[in-house]
Structure formats: structure tokens, C-alpha cells
Amino acid sequence: MTTATVVVAMSGGVDSSTTAALLVERGYTVIGMMMRLWAEPDSPTFQLGDTAPTTNRCCSPEAVADARGVAQKLGIPFYLLNFEADFKTRVVDFFLDGYARGITPNPCLECNRTIKFGALLTKARALGADFLATGHYARVREHAGKFELWRGIDPKKDQSYALAILNQEQLAHALFPLGELTKAETRALARRFGLRVAEKVESQDLCFIADGEYRNFLRRNIPASLVPGDIVDTRGNVLAQHAGIALYTIGQRKGLNLAVGEPLYVIALDAQNNRVVVGRVAELGKRELIADAVNWIAGNAPRDEIRVTAKIRYRATESAATIFPAPENGQGVRVIFDQPLRDITPGQAIVFYDGEQCLGGGIISMSQ
Amino acid sequence: MTNPNYQLPITNIYLDHSATTPVDPRVVDAMLPYFTEKFGNASSLHRWGQAALGALDESRRTIAEILRAQSNEIVFTGCGSEADNLALRGVAFALRARGNHIITTPIEHHAILRTADQLEKEFGCEVTRVPVNRNGAVNPDDIARAIKPNTILISVMYANNEVGTIEPLAEISKIARAKKIIFHTDAVQAGGYLDLDVNTLGIDLMSLGAHKFHGPKGIGALYVRAGTPLMPMQTGGSHERNRRAGTENVPYIVGMATALKIAQSERDVTNARLIALREKLIVGILERVAGAQLTGDPKQRLPGHASFVIPGAIGDEMILGLDLAGIAGSTGSACTAGALEPSHVLAAMGYAADVARGALRLTLGRDNSEADVARAVDVVADVVGKLRKQ
CATH class of the missing domain: 3.40.640.10 (Type I PLP-dependent aspartate aminotransferase-like (Major domain))
Incomplete structure (x- = not known):
């Protein structure tokens, strides 16, 4: 029987609720904490009869009540902590700044790094907790004095991608009990524990956007960065106009309004010249990319080239690749894929695996 | 399912009588x-x-x-x-x-x-x-x-x-x-x-x-x-x-x-007891927590009311730390708990926003004892010490 104290980051959803219940069952002293994060307010034009805004936004009163109800059922203390200012600066502004610069940032990784396993972990430790647990589907293993990150055993739910930016210190204090379970098993456990959130639907998308549509969010928050410009082909011929490059993503085909016979895809966002570059499907593939700010979970970068599988988006399938150290680029690496990939997107994270083990990841800065 | 091994704090001390009181x-x-x-x-x-x-x-x-x-x-x-x-x-x-x-x-x-x-x-x-x-x-x-x-x-x-x-x-x-x-x-x-x-x-x-x-x-x-x-x-x-x-x-x-x-x-008897306890609490916290200041009038104040600003600690975090140790306190008004803005009262009294964020209010009631006050002083000192290290 453990005597360790663990803070569980609770959201009112089935995953974090079951995490708390499992840890209570395992004998930990459990403290529930919910983070109040910044979320876009309802539109001031919202009126009676409009479609209700998405319920996905962070920390609705219903979600807080669900989390508090679970904590009371488990007999654990529960605290709602305000991280709005930190989250706005470190995650939301990071997201907006990225789009304003013509890249496609992933705010979830930044949130895990700076908010959940940053500010929240710090507070948890200051209040005497040994661990911070979340409902992520991933596993931490201690091996030869180091903490390793492994995929969750449910391939459909594995969330190691979003945790690849954690360091040794963070992983040493992380607990992910759901990494050993499938989502179906989690729900079954939630039912067995009698949690009323057992059947709650999954949350999706970005938690801070009022209508769930990130392009509208950009229009509302960085209108000055949405400057119309040219849509060009790879030879520089102007084909049409765009409404601001931040509204386009690599690999996008729909919504370009191009009257050209053959389907065209966004193949690059040229921020310097404010151009969206489109091309045929054959022009879309790239074999090579540079990744910056790479986090190697083991704490040190491999000295030589290594063979890995890599994911360039959370939902992407993995591809075989070779990583070459790029010491001239600080913490950067060069990655060459065995086969060209269609939608390598600057700003997104690339995460490296050796089989089931997550080695780390970085931010894609350019591809060729 | 409640864990039978879950350790509740051994003694619970309620020091939030300005928020509400138990019904007699x-x-x-x-x-x-x-x-x-x-x-x-x-x-x-x-x-x-x-x-x-x-x-x-x-x-x-x-x-x-x-x-x-x-x-x-x-x-x-x-x-x-x-x-x-x-x-x-x-x-x-x-x-x-x-x-x-x-x-x-x-x-x-x-x-x-x-x-x-x-x-x-x-x-x-x-x-x-x-x-x-x-x-x-x-x-x-x-x-x-x-x-x-x-x-x-x-x-x-x-x-x-x-x-x-x-x-x-x-x-x-x-x-x-x-x-x-x-x-x-x-x-x-x-x-x-x-x-x-x-x-x-x-x-x-x-x-x-x-x-x-x-x-x-x-x-x-x-x-x-x-x-x-x-x-x-x-x-x-x-x-x-x-x-x-x-x-x-x-x-x-x-x-x-x-x-x-x-x-x-029962006012006269209660007030005399509360004032004595309050003074012990104030003296204890000012002695044990470096930099702590009493807020409000030192004499013209409610009998059981002790309030402070404590540099290097955030009000809500102190409340959490105290709660985990079984002590109920508050930052100011229960009606504004969880708000980001520092207290409008401390602002009006001329406290800078960053100082006002360290507000702690401990309010005694007729069931509190000297032992409660002594324990509260110990716990506040301990919690503030931990929070200052983060």
C-alpha cells in the first residue's frame, strides 16, 4: 500500500475521473484539482434562438460540477484553480502568434509542457504532492535510472504524441494509469466505480474556442494578420486570391475556389510574400524536414543517425525515417523519410518512436 | 467507492466564521x-x-x-x-x-x-x-x-x-x-x-x-x-x-x-474570549511568517477577525494548503473566492495588486480554542514556507 500523495488533474470527463478513482483504489492519497483555463467568451451578439455555443470549451459550470461530484463520491478534496492568465499567455497567444507567422502550431503540447506539467505540477509539488496524474493514454517506465515514455496500449487512444515534450523531471512526477487500459476498459471501470460520467462523450478539438471553428477564432482575434494575397502555383503564376494565409493548411484541397481542371492542394504557406502556394498531388510530397527545439526524453540527443518511426501530426500514421543530428541548428535535427509525406506542416510537432517507446519530438520548421 | 485508507487530516479547525457559522x-x-x-x-x-x-x-x-x-x-x-x-x-x-x-x-x-x-x-x-x-x-x-x-x-x-x-x-x-x-x-x-x-x-x-x-x-x-x-x-x-x-x-x-x-x-463573554484568541493568532502569525502584515485596523476590528497579507504566497494556494491540513480559512470574501482580481477592499486601502494577492483571512468563532490557534499558526507557517519554495 502506497502512502504517496498524488494530485489528479480533473476535467469532469470519464478519463480523468476514472484516473482519480483508480488511484484512490490503489491507496494513494488523492487530491483532485481542476484548472480554470482561459476560454473565449460567448459572442456578444449571441441571442435567444441562436444555436448554443459549443459545450467543448474549458471548464463549463457543468464540467466543474461533474468533476466535483466525482471527487465527492470518491471522498477526496477538490480544488478549482485559476490558470487563465498563464494559459492565455503561454498557450492561446502562442497559438495566435504561430498562425500570424504562417505556421500551424499545436497548442496541446504547449499546454502539457507549460501548464499541466508546468504550472500545475509546480503547485502540486509545493502543496506536498509527490505526483501529478492525468487521464492521458500513455505509459511511464523507469528503466536504468531514467524515465521512459511509452505509448498507451490502446492504439486508437495513444496520446504519447502530446507528451513527447516532457522532460525527465516532469516524467519522474507523472502518473498515467490509463496507459495500461483501452478506452473501453476505462468506461467499464468508470461504470464499476459508479461514476456518473461513465457515458460522457469525448471532448474534441481546441478547448478555448467559442464556436469550435479555429478560422473564426483567428478572424476574431488576429484580424490584422489576415491580409488577403495571391494563391500561386509553384511557378509563381497567380491563380486566385486568398483571405489571409493563416486560414489555410498544408494539404488542404477544399475551399480554395480554384477553377482548374486537376485537383490542387496547398503545398506551402509563404509568409514572407503572403502567398499560398498550391500544386498537384505529385508536388505535395516531401521527404525531408528540419525540426527545432527537439526534446529527447532520455535527456540527451543521440550522437549518430538513428532509425525511427515518426508522426508528423497527432492523427497521422507513422512513417519510417532516419534522424540526423544537426548540431549547427542548436537542438535541431534533420529527418529523412523513406517515402515522401504529403502534409508536413511547419509548426506541428514531429514525434519519434522506437517501436512502442516514444523517444521525443520537436517542432517542424521547414520541409523540402 | 470511497477509499477506506484515505487519510483525512487528524483535526479539522474551522477558522472561516466570517464566511458562515454552524447553526447553534x-x-x-x-x-x-x-x-x-x-x-x-x-x-x-x-x-x-x-x-x-x-x-x-x-x-x-x-x-x-x-x-x-x-x-x-x-x-x-x-x-x-x-x-x-x-x-x-x-x-x-x-x-x-x-x-x-x-x-x-x-x-x-x-x-x-x-x-x-x-x-x-x-x-x-x-x-x-x-x-x-x-x-x-x-x-x-x-x-x-x-x-x-x-x-x-x-x-x-x-x-x-x-x-x-x-x-x-x-x-x-x-x-x-x-x-x-x-x-x-x-x-x-x-x-x-x-x-x-x-x-x-x-x-x-x-x-x-x-x-x-x-x-x-x-x-x-x-x-x-x-x-x-x-x-x-x-x-x-x-x-x-x-x-x-x-x-x-x-x-x-x-x-x-x-x-x-x-x-x-452572550456577547460580552464571547467577545472577550475571541479578542484574546485573535491577539494570540495575530502575534503568532506576525512572529512566525516573515514579512506578514496585519490588514485592517489593529484595535477597531471585529473580535474574532484576523486578516493579513503575506508576501511570496498567493491567497488561494494558502487556502488549499491549509485545507489539506484540515484548516478552513479564506482570502477575503467567500463571495469572491476563485476570482483573479485582487480584493477591491485591499485595493481601496492602498495595497498594490501583487501584495493584495497574498491575502489571508482567519476568523475565529465561539467554538475555537487556544490549541486551534496554536495549530493554525504552525500550519500557516509551514504552508507559506512550502509555497515560497516553489
């Missing part, structure tokens, strides 16, 4: 018959109604006696906030032909502040918020200077909920009386501890809430001096002499009267 068992006993065998509607003519009306009259008389008022000057409300709302809006609407200027302070409870804001923004009132000094006290001369020909109402709280400072009501009331301006006080925090004689204090309207003095939540009262113009805000039947419609909540009214009577009759 004697109060519960007095209330219980009015839920069941004496359940009648006080407006009914039959004997069931008469039993309820009798209890209502008796309770009204009890409270009136404590206030040195007439029974018909007591209006029961749903809570202290409702009494505040009725006082401000009721006078502003009743006197709108005579004037529209209200004088208050920036350290009032939100029930006053937001009502005044709304009267100003939506109903054409003019509001002057007279400043307070570093201890949170109003200078009566400032009130006098703020008076204008169109001033209809002055509202100053009896004692502040966040810093415990007692305001100079008797001096302010002389000014109001001389100018024939209605004087309201929010006495919600003072109710169980201070003298409520509306004549020596010179009060025309006084708000009370039962749960601050070991009565139940959900019941309050507004004292309305005979002749004070007041437009009802809740209209309907002729309850409370047309000043507040709605079937009287007899069991809670009985509870409020019983609680106030107990609190006021």
Missing part, C-alpha cells in the same frame, strides 16, 4: 416545530395560521428589542444581500423625485457595490464612493464633504468582512441626521458581535443576515426606521407591511431571532 443546536431546536406541527401560513386566519403568526410576531419583537426598535420596523428578507438591495434600491426609487445622489464606500460588500453600480448605470443615480484610509476606515469628514443638495442616502458598512475594520457609524450618522439624509448600514458581519442599538448608532436602515451569528442561511432582515421612504422591490401580498411580499419563512425567522438573542446575550 439551540437554534435548530427552536426551528424544528415550525417545519412540522406548526407549519401554518402566517397569513391564514385559522389556528394553524395563528400559531405561525404568533411565532413571527414573537421573533420580530425579539429582534426589535435587541435593536431598540419597534416591531413594525423589522422587515424579514431572504438574506443579508437582499436586505442591502432593498435598502439601496428601495430608497433610490422612493426618493427619485427628491434626489438621486448616493454616498457609499469602495469597501462595501458586493451586495452594496453592484447595486450602487446598477443604480448608477441603469437608473440615473449618481454615486460617490468616499475613500478609506490604510486601515480601511472611513473619515466622517469625507462623508460630510461628499454631501450635495441631491444626496438621498448614505450607506456605510458597520464592519468590513475582509479586514474586520469597524466603521465610525455614530459620527457619520450625526452628519446624516443634520442634513436629513437617510443612513443605511450593512451590519451583516457585526450582527453577532457589536451593539445594534439603532438609536445610539443613529441608523435608519440596517441589514442583517442570520448565518453569520449561528443562525440558518437563507434568512435576513432589514431594519427600516418608521417614516423612512422605501419602495418595495418584491411586490405581491401584503406581507411585511407591503415592504417585502412572499409567505413568511417562519422556521427560519424563528431561527434568526433565537440565534441573534443568544449571540447578543
